[in-house]
Amino acid sequence: MAENPERPTLLELFFVFMRVSAFTIGGGFVMFPLMKREVVDDKEWISDEEMVDYYALGQSVPGVIAMNTATLIGYRKRGVPGALAAAIGMAAPSVVVILLVAAFLAPYFDSPLVQKAFSGIRAAVVALIVMALYKMAGTSVNS
Template identity: 50%
Template sequence: MKRYIELFLCFFKIGAFTLGGGYAMVPLIEKEVVDNKEWLDKQEFIDSLALAQSSPGPIAVNTAVFVGYKSAGFWGALCTTLGAILPSFLIILVIALFFKDIKDNIYVEKSFKAIRPAIVALIAAPLYRMGKNAGINKKNIILPIAVSMLIAFLGITPILFIILAAVGGIVYGKIKEAK
């Protein structure tokens, strides 16, 4: 029972004190799960992120499921999942109760605008670390940055790049297979 409470509280704390969504939670999850608690080693954590990204649903919840299951089976996965989602649910519930009173408050609006750069940094840090751990070098990052810029500044739909990447992957695979 102690293990389940520990799993729940670990993910509850992460969920309660992270702004910016799942990718912003990744460095906190890694620090707790790999460094502090040692529930997973670094490679298992990277594998869990790959699995979490390829599964439908939020990355933080998917990672919580993997960590909980790996640590304590089904009940561990349930505890980590509840711990990860409960803070957001409670915060949204409280905001909904007071939304009429704060929706036009200039200070609330300015606070959220001020938080944005920190959230970008919280998302960029784990992406950089994951790329470094996966062996991605500086040359390999040029294409994703170029695509991001084209989407952001020229308004090109991301669907086009997904289709081009799929076709390119198929062509590359056929060429490699032929050799």
């Protein structure tokens, strides 16, 4: 953790968002709980309210919600270099996985076993999205 949680290092931004991206499958709604835990609960870089605001902004601009949110948080904490560190951290695991899939797994996509695995993953993602929406609703309702 940085000596000053208000101003994380660029490497901290990179690794926090790389961890969020690496350990979630399913996009922005699935990443929200882990991202919140990392930047609000553990690192205390932003408040719950700021997290909801950045997430809403991330949804309102074109692009991937989690990437937009991470970039906004990185920008808020360290300006343009922070935005770049957060964005590269979010993208790095996906780029590595895509390259590995393209190189090694493409011939197996039509396998019944692979298709069943993806069916299970889709069901888990739906559950994670519902959980994230439930948690976000509690923070978003102010009255």
